[in-house]
Amino acid sequence: MYTILKKGSVSLLAAVCAVMFSAVCLAFFQSIGILYYGIVCGVLFLVFSFLFTAVKRRVDEYYFRRYFLTGYNKRIYGYYDRIRVSFSIGDFIEVIKSTLEAEGDFAVLWTNRKTGNVIYSSPGRLTSDPKVIHILTEAGKGKPDGIYYLGNDFRFLPAKGEKEAVLFIHSNHLLFQFSKYLNVFEGKLFDGAYREFQTYLNRVDTMEKMFSLSAISREWELVAETQKAFLPAAIPSIKGLKIGLNYEALVNVSGDYYDFLPISEDKTLFVVGDVSGKGLSAALIMGIIMNTIRIVGDKQNLETIVRYVDSAIKTMKFDGKFTALFLAIVDTAEGTITHVTAGIPEPWLLQSGEVHFLTTNCPLVGIIDIGDIAIIKTKFMTGDVMVISTDGLWELESADGRQLYSSPEFKEMLLSKAGLPVNELTGEIVRFGKEFSHSGKLRDDLAIMLIKAGE
Known part of the structure; x- marks a missing residue:
């Protein structure tokens, strides 16, 4: 609904601006010469472009506040917003606990599909059941990176089906997010959250490599210091x-x-x-x-x-x-x-x-x-x-x-x-x-x- 209303409003705004621009240009065309007409139309185009951009920004802000900062969406907007400031596994788990679990009533399971290890699971019967964990991890194997939706029998569904869980897959990470209210949340929130999840994992990987290089550099420094002690x-x-x-x-x-x-x-x-x-x-x-x-x-x-x-x-x-x-x-x-x-x-x-x-x-x-x-x-x-x-x-x-x-x-x-x-x-x-x-x-x-x- 958010996307439909936003696109519809922007299209309507563009049509109104186009009609107003055309009407004003026609009015001037009957009263001034061609040269001045071109100059006036150029100025009017800049004015209407500025007006369109300013109003469009207000429209975007209005729909953003209406759909993301009210109702059910507000409960998990913090999840999407706070992933971007996560720099470690501990940071991300804290975001899950304080937003998805505490505010959105979600149950979360985070596994590594390569090793089968559980990185995090919410307290509860579903996400703590070894059989369920195995089934879900196996289901995620072989799937390309992306966003997927699951039904109550853990089968993959189209985005518009009766969803019980949303799954983020990136690299070897499987992030299952279960909620009985999943269908009432705006899908754009999960699109944004998935992009932030990808960025978060890449950021953590980069930081781990930097820390590893730093540790190696320190080891080499110690070797160099030991070697100098021989001289x-x-x-x-x-x-x-x-x-x-x-x-x-x-x-x-x-x-x-x-x-x-x-x-x-x-x-x-x-x-x-x-x-x-x-x-x-x-x-x-x-x-x-x-x-x-x-x-x-x-x-x-x-x-x-x-x-x-x-x-x-x-x-x-x-x-x-x-x-x-x-x-x-x-x-x-x-x-x-x-x-x-x-x-x-x-x-x-x-x-x-x-x-x-x-x-x-x-x-x-x-x-x-x-x-x-x-x-x-x-x-x-x-x-x-x-x-x-x-x-x-x-x-x-x-x-x-x-x-x-x-x-x-x-x-x-x-x-x-x-x-x-x-x-x-x-x-x-x-x-x-x-x-x-x-x-x-x-x-x-x-x-x-x-x-x-x-x-």
Whole structure:
């Protein structure tokens, strides 16, 4: 009835406005020229359009108040109106209790047709009967989303039949609303309520995903914080050496790692490594590696350290996980570096205006069997600088496809600024790398360590 009366009133209003507009236009047509007539008709059209819109709004408000805010419809209008401010299952159940049940004398059953679980059922024989719940849930299976009406035998009926229940179906949700007065309620209320029900479920789903992502983000933050706890809290002060460091994780959790482990007053073990892959597994292996190195008793035996790390990774049985690793014992009394370079980009040694490389003498650790390791010892005298980095620096590419590692400009920059304090030189390396990169930023995690002798 609401729809018929509203459409009829609007049609009548439109007809009246059209007749009045035509009559006025005809009156002016007999007394003024064509040009002025067109202008007058245009103005009159705007006036009548404004008048029609204003009166139509009043008509809509009148029928809305008459049919939705009085009588039986008023009892459940709050249901339709309050769904839009529901943000949880608890909110929606409270709306059902305070409007449909308390005001409209409805009994409600809300189930999940996929799992068969009851989300809510009103107190009462009908909606609490397990057999009825099963029958209704089965009846809703296979039906597309929409509004349906049921008779007293739970069969689906056309909208104009003698209805006992209205059913909302959206996704896996079945919302049965039973009332012996269902036929006296205006159907438009349920149309609006169904749209709000759809919006509510989509809103809840979105919020659940956001909370889930938030929880995951927090978990990753905790993993990142735990990982940082494995790394040294500060750069140590070592007599005869200055150390520069730059560590940047592309995401919260990185596979790059470093360490400084004192052996004696004159000897320090330096560690730089890069675990394959990203994420939680890389972070876990990184922690195992660092812990393994720290608990090795004889830290002067680099081959033993490598084999312990190799065994620890293989024991974890992560497919395709390994580490590139650089171990170096710097002896300030003897002025030497004793090192193992295992799969990491060969470190640069700046000596007397030249660049030398600490050559690879071991394969990647944790993936294949490792044979004998030929430990290499190199002179490391006052003014010499060792540059160790994971591939996050060396694999940066210029716009023309050149890598930083083989760039003559980078080599020239390093040699020209080798006399800078190590902190400044480290910063220059990072700045140059990012400017060299065609993207202007890193593509991978980055750990850079500089060690300068004789300071």
